[in-house]
Amino acid sequence: MDLDIWHIWIIVAIILLIVEIFTVGFLTATFAIGCFLAGIMSFMGFGIKIQLLFFSVGTLIGFFGVRPFMLRFAHKKSDRIKTNADALVGKIGYVSETIDNTKNQGRIMVEGDDWRAESDKEEIIQTGNKVEVLKVNSTILIVSHLKY
Numbered sequence: 001m002d003l004d005i006w007h008i009w010i011i012v013a014i015i016l017l018i019v020e021i022f023t024v025g026f027l028t029a030t031f032a033i034g035c036f037l038a039g040i041m042s043f044m045g046f047g048i049k050i051q052l053l054f055f056s057v058g059t060l061i062g063f064f065g066v067r068p069f070m071l072r073f074a075h076k077k078s079d080r081i082k083t084n085a086d087a088l089v090g091k092i093g094y095v096s097e098t099i100d101n102t103k104n105q106g107r108i109m110v111e112g113d114d115w116r117a118e119s120d121k122e123e124i125i126q127t128g129n130k131v132e133v134l135k136v137n138s139t140i141l142i143v144s145h146l147k148y
Contacts, residue, residue, distance in 0.1 A: 009039030009051070026070045030062030088115075088133045088141060099125040099143070108133075108143060117141045 013035035020029040037058035038051040046054075091110050099106030099119050108117040108131055119125055120134055120142050131143035 004042070005048075005051070006039045006042035009035050009042055009055075013039060026067045027063075029070075030059050030067055033062035033066065034059030086136060089135060091133050092146065093117075093131055093133060093141075093143070095125050095127050095129045095131060098127050099131075108141060110141070115139070115141045117143050120144050 013032040016028045016032035016035060020026065020032065034055040034057070038055035041051045041054045088110055093108040093110035093115075095106070095117070096109045096114060097105060097107040099108070099117050101118050101122050106117045106119070106125070108115055110133060116139060117131070118137075118140055121144070123145060125131060125143070125145045130146040132146055133141050134144050135142045
């Protein structure tokens, strides 16, 4: 198999795009843009100096032109949406086992899941009462008694 230079540029570009799938920040993709442009120049018969020039220009265009656009519109901020146990903060649940911090006992049901719970005010909260989840401490939910 006889590889031309332009084949190598394109192969490197594809490898960089595959690496980009597993990374964040759209950085390796900017290098891939430069490799594609250099590969096109090599295919058209230009020398290594022109290829390197187009690689550099393509990378800079990708970094300063395409990357900010991709970060703004394609990359979602992870701090906007709470997930897993952090999503339970502010939810209402029911006490399934009396909460008593002095005895290290207490469980609540929140959105169909049973969680270990502690009271925020060191009060005893009886089974069946409504509570609001104030914060998550490891696998223990800190709750406040809702008195209606």
